Amino acid sequence: MSERTTCLVAGGGPAGMVLGLLLARAGVEVTVLEKHADFLRDFRGDTVHPSTLQLLDELGLGERFAKLPQSRLETVSLPGPPALTIADFRQLKVPHPYVAMVPQWDLLDLLAEAGQAEPDFHLRMNTEVTELVRERGRVAGVRYTTADGHRGEIRADLVVGCDGRWSAVRRGAGLRPREFPVPIDTWWFRLPREAGENPALMPEMHHGQFAVLIPREDYFQIAYLAPKGFDARLRAEGVDAFRERVRTVVPALAGKVDAIESMDDVKHLDVRLNLLPRWHREGVLCIGDAAHAMSPIGGVGINLAVQDAVATARLLAEPLRRGRVTGRELARVRRRRLVPTLVVQAIQRVMHRAVIRPVIEGRREGAPKSLVRLMNALPAARRVPAYVIGVGLLPEHAPNWARR
Known part of the structure; x- marks a missing residue:
């Protein structure tokens, strides 16, 4: 027998x-399916940007979020000499x-708790x-x-991937993204940090090695x-060789590498940068990484995904209450969110080509000299990347009916 949701x-x-x-706050019955038993997974994006923090305030969740364990990043710097x-x-x-640097599971638990206070919100874990x-x-x-092998079916006026x-939703809908070339992959790990040690997010570039330190x-x-x-080679070399790579690229933490x-x-992340030419079919829509996978550069993927979600709710709540969402209405989500996505992906591709690739190929150490000259001549220019990373070109705000 089929179940039913909106x-x-x-x-x-x-x-x-x-x-x-x-x-759910719009009065739309919504069912969220999550394939895992909980939200506890390492090395998910844990950045909560200024625009998302403002959204949490608008939703009445700001005070509860502020009580979560977190650290704050106020600047992004490149190593010197001189540091920039x-x-x-x-x-x-x-x-x-x-x-704000917050374990993503804490943020998701907070959102789940807020959702469960709404009679139209249903969250089902262990359901893929x-x-x-x-x-x-x-x-x-x-x-x-x-997870226990039960199979079922849920009918809905709209499925959102x-x-x-x-x-799986994108694949089932027959939507295929355009892939952009990416020269890098990322390997995540952690090392101990003392209180107050290196409070800024700091990329490190030495001897053909590149790493980014995120203080938690x-x-x-x-x-x-x-x-x-490069993953097969790294694993074939073994942990001692990897520790030596870390000592080379982050000499200040050389004494801590035995923690690996x-x-x-x-943990290996296969970095992808892609974009769906079309985000919907009749009855189905993809947003966030399902519509546009982002590079980890700038940590903006979560922010863009959240902005997609806000725009989707604002544009589709009324059609969903009406009982049918047309393809034309679904297409409005892509039109709303396309330009911010394209701009961020273009910036990431430039960063891959102009900053990261020359370093990992051993052709340069440190930031491009032209960038150093610009930032030193115009300190106010630091506001531009801060705005693009932290706020975005088209920040979305909670609709009035969702505010508390």
Whole structure:
């Protein structure tokens, strides 16, 4: 037997949870399916940007969010000599001029708790979308499997794929992204951090090595960047060789590398940069990474996904209450969010080509001299990357009916 909901959201990440909460506050029955048993996974994007912090305030969740364990990033710098600050969030005229570093599971738990206070919000963990249900030429729901092997079906007026860069919804809808060339992959790991040690986000570039240090409360979350396809070589070299690479690129932390006990502590991310030419079919829509996978450069993927969710709720709440969403109405989401996505992806491609690739190929150390000259001559220019990273070109705000 089939169950029934108005909007079925596949994926309980930031985009899916924000969309579910907003639609429920609009009086739309929404069911969010998350394939895992909980939100506890390492090295997910843990950045909460100024525009998302303002959104949480608008939703009445700001005070509860402020109580979560977190650290704050106020600047983004490149190493010297001389060290160069390329983004200063303190220059932004926003309520929260910083990026909050919060374990993503804490943010998702907060959103889930807020959603469960709404009678139209339903969250089902351990439930994975396996295929789409079609009826009379349109998507009419999903089939799912639970962790204990139960199979079922949920009919819905709209299915929204918020299930990431390997989206089952996108695949089932026959939507194929355009892939952009990416020269790098990322390997995530952590090293201990003392209180107050290196409070800024700091890329490190030495001897053909590139890493980014993200300060957390009691550890550094570190991204090691190397050429795409390098994972097999790193693992064949073994943990001792990897520790030596870390000593080379982050000499200040050389005494801490023994915290990497094995290569199992080093998580590989296959970096993708892509974009769906079309985000919808009749009855189905993709947003966030399912519509546009982002490079980790700038940590903007979560912010864009959340903005997609807000725009989707604002544009589609009324059609969903009406009982049918047309393809024309679904297309409005892409039109609304396309330009900010294209601009950010263009900037990321330039950063890959002009900053990262020359370093990992051993052709340059440090930031491009032209960038150093510009930032030193025009300190106010640091506001521009801070705004693009922290706020975005088209920040979305909570509709009045969702505010508390």
